[in-house]
Amino acid sequence: MNSDKKGVNTVCTHAGELEDKEYKGAVSPLYMSTSYAFEDVGVKRYPRYFNTPNQEALCKKLAALEHAEAAMIFGSGMAAISTALMAFLQAGDHIVLQQTLYGGTYNFAVTQFEKYGISYSFTDGWTVADFEKEIQPNTKVIYIETPSNPLLTITDLNGIAALAKKHGLISMIDNTFASPINQNPIDFGIDVILHSATKYMGGHSDICAGVIVSSQEYMDTVFQSAICFGGSLSDYTVWLLERSIKTMGIRVQAQNDNAMKMATYLEGSSDVENVYYPGLHTHPDYNLAKSQMKGFGGMLSFELNSDIDASSFFKHLKLIKPSMSLAGIESTVLSPTKTSHALMSAEDRQKQGIKDSLIRFSLGIEEIEDLVQDIEQAIAKVKSMAVPV
Incomplete structure (x- = not known):
C-alpha cells in the first residue's frame, strides 16, 4: 500500500497488515512461534532479531505512520529510548538534552551515561539558541521532546533539525505526547523518532511497548545494539498493538x-x-x-x-x-x-x-x-x- 496517497485512518487500519492466506480472515493472523526454520528460507527469523512475521508487519505500519523508511518495536518506551541512545553514543561522546524531559529519560542520562564515558549537557531552555550554546566538539546527538512532559513546552523542529545538520549531529525526538496523528517530525528533518507505544498507540492502558522510527541506514545501526540489549516484544503483544493502532x-x-x-x-x-x-x-x-x-x-x-x-x-x-x-x-x-x-x-x-x-x-x-x-x-x-x- 502506498501510504503517501492514503488518509491517516486508512494507514492506521491497513498499512503493514498480514494477509490471512489460509482462511481469508479480516485481521492479521497471529504467529506465536519463537522458533523458525533456518534451512531453505529467505529470512532466518527469531523474536530477538525483530523479524517475526507480526513484528515485521507492525513495523511497516509504524514507519508508514511516521513517514519513515523503517521502524522497530520494543518492550517499553524506555527500552526504545535507551537502545536508540546507546546505538549512537560511545565513550568520549557528548549529548545535548532538552531541559524539559520525561523523568525516565532524565534519570537514564544522569545515572547511566557516566558509566559508559558519555558526557551530557541539559539546556537552560528549549529554544534553538539554548541547544546551540551547549554543543561541544565531541557532541554527537541532540535530544528533544515536544510537546514536553509534563509542561507541554514546544521545541522548534525545523530549527533543531537545521542545527543538527549544521554541526553534523543526529537529532532525536520523543514524539509520544503528540503521536504520529498530530506530528511527524521526519517531515521537518528530525532523524530519529521515539515513542512510548504504551500511550496513544496502545491507547487502552493494557499494552507496554516502545518504538524507534528512522531511515533504513540509522535503523541498521539501531539493530546492532538492539539485538544485544534484548528488548524485543512478544508477538501476542505485537498483534494487540497492531489491532489498537487501527483506531x-x-x-x-x-x-x-x-x-x-x-x-x-x-x-x-x-x-x-x-x-x-x-x-x-x-x-x-x-x-x-x-x-x-x-x-x-x-x-x-x-x-x-x-x-x-x-x-x-x-x-x-x-x-x-x-x-x-x-x-x-x-x-x-x-x-x-x-x-x-x-x-x-x-x-x-x-x-x-x-x-x-x-x-x-x-x-x-x-x-x-x-x-x-x-x-x-x-x-x-x-x-x-x-x-x-
Whole structure:
C-alpha cells in the first residue's frame, strides 16, 4: 500500500497488515512461534532479531505512520529510548538534552551515561539558541521532546533539525505526547523518532511497548545494539498493538477535541492558577505549535489555586482516574512529582518548573460535560472541607 496517497485512518487500519492466506480472515493472523526454520528460507527469523512475521508487519505500519523508511518495536518506551541512545553514543561522546524531559529519560542520562564515558549537557531552555550554546566538539546527538512532559513546552523542529545538520549531529525526538496523528517530525528533518507505544498507540492502558522510527541506514545501526540489549516484544503483544493502532486516528482526534475544550474551561476557572496547553492562544509557543502540529494533543497540565489541596482533589474525583500512565481512552490525572518525575531531585524539578501542585491531565474520549462536572464536584468538596481561617 502506498501510504503517501492514503488518509491517516486508512494507514492506521491497513498499512503493514498480514494477509490471512489460509482462511481469508479480516485481521492479521497471529504467529506465536519463537522458533523458525533456518534451512531453505529467505529470512532466518527469531523474536530477538525483530523479524517475526507480526513484528515485521507492525513495523511497516509504524514507519508508514511516521513517514519513515523503517521502524522497530520494543518492550517499553524506555527500552526504545535507551537502545536508540546507546546505538549512537560511545565513550568520549557528548549529548545535548532538552531541559524539559520525561523523568525516565532524565534519570537514564544522569545515572547511566557516566558509566559508559558519555558526557551530557541539559539546556537552560528549549529554544534553538539554548541547544546551540551547549554543543561541544565531541557532541554527537541532540535530544528533544515536544510537546514536553509534563509542561507541554514546544521545541522548534525545523530549527533543531537545521542545527543538527549544521554541526553534523543526529537529532532525536520523543514524539509520544503528540503521536504520529498530530506530528511527524521526519517531515521537518528530525532523524530519529521515539515513542512510548504504551500511550496513544496502545491507547487502552493494557499494552507496554516502545518504538524507534528512522531511515533504513540509522535503523541498521539501531539493530546492532538492539539485538544485544534484548528488548524485543512478544508477538501476542505485537498483534494487540497492531489491532489498537487501527483506531488511533479517531481516538486521538476525540482526545484532541476534549483537551482543547478542557483547557479552555480550566483557563476560565477561578479555581485554577495556571493551564499548560499548546492549543491555547495564551500559550507562549502557540504559533510554533500550530506550525508543526496537525492537532494540539490530548495532554495538558494545570495548577489549582494554592488553597485547594491537589491530593484531596484526586481523592474526590469520581469519573477521572488518578492513575500512573496516560493516553488511554479513559481520562486520568496524576502528580508528576509523585510519579513520572519522582526520580528527579526536588531541585531539578524546580529548574524545569514542575511544582508539587502541578496536575498532569490525560483526556480520554468521554463527553466533556461529564469530565467538567467531575472536576467541579471534586473542587467543591475540597473547598467545603477547608478549615475557615
